[in-house]
Amino acid sequence: MADYRIDDLARAAGTTVRNVRVYQDRDLLPPPRKEGRTAIYSDAHLTRLKLIIGMLDRGYAFAQIKEMIGAWESGRSLGDVLGLEEAVAERSWAQEAPRSIAADELEQHFGDQMTSKLSERAIELGFIERRGRGLVAPLPGLYDAAVELVGMGIPLEDVLDIAESMQAKVDHLGEELANLISEHVLTRAETADEATPFYGEVIDRLRPAVFKALNAAATRSADHYIPAVIGARMAELMSTGHQRTEAGD
Template identity: 80%
Template structure:
């Protein structure tokens, strides 16, 4: 399970360190584990933090959120308190665990294309994240795809353009799917005790379906467009060769 310092947790959740501390002070967010003077947070904290942010965005007041969380936590140990969060967080959708990426590796892969502005964009898009003094690729497959595209000769800024566009389209599809699940699936659990195992099962069943659907759609699109552009380019090259051969024959 991924561990976070408070600034990493805030950045990943899309909030501020100040807000994280406010939620802790109001007993909405469980205390972190301590390693010396360093506070260490888990994926369960991240899930709880996103839940708090979502409830605030829906108009719930701190007191209402605390009351609902308190009802959930009543009579349970800390491990049980995080039950649903742990259940959900343990079922990561990522196929590979995040991996460290050194500054030297970034330099080797992207060279002078990795300007200050491009680095900021790369961070904003989530291809890499700052962790302490180094970097982490939260989704190694996505990062490695960017590396391969640059190695093929596509400028890094244009790779980021397509990554940004792709993420926006996938986010739209994800929101539509989430709406369907919220309307038709989640209400089937009517109590917190039912929700913990049921929502874990929902994620387990959805994960392969989502991967298969997106992979199939991408394959169908690639099968249509990639051979088409390669065929067009081959036709240009062959036409050019015939013209050169005809020109050469005419001068003999």
């Protein structure tokens, strides 16, 4: 499981450090562990934080959220306190652990294309992420794909453009899938005790199904479009070569 400083936690949840502290002060978020003078948060904290934000977005007041969380925690052992949250957090959809990015690595891979403007955009899109004083690739496969495409000659700005467009389309599909899961699957658990193991099972079954579906769709699209553009370029080169031969004759 990942460790987060408070600014990393806030960024991962899409909120602010100030809000994280407010939720802690109101006893909605469990206290972090301490490493010296540094507060360290876990994936379970991130899951709880996203839960709080979601409930606030749905119109619940702090008091109502605290009451519901308190009822959920009441009478449970420490191992059960985060119950469902840990069941979800431990089943990360990420297939790779975040990877540290050395200070000179961005320059090595992207050269002067990685301007401060594109660096901030890469952070917004999740290619890289600030962790304390360093940088990490939260999804190494995404970072490596960008390195490969830029290495082939595609400008970094164009790579980020297509990544943003692709993410927006995938987010839309993800939202539609989440709505279907909420309507047809999650309602089968009628109590919190039932929900903890059942929702964990749902994630375990969904993860390979979603990856297979996305991979199949991407493969079918690539098989159609990539050979088509390569074939068109080959035809163009052959035509040009033929014209040069005729001119030479």
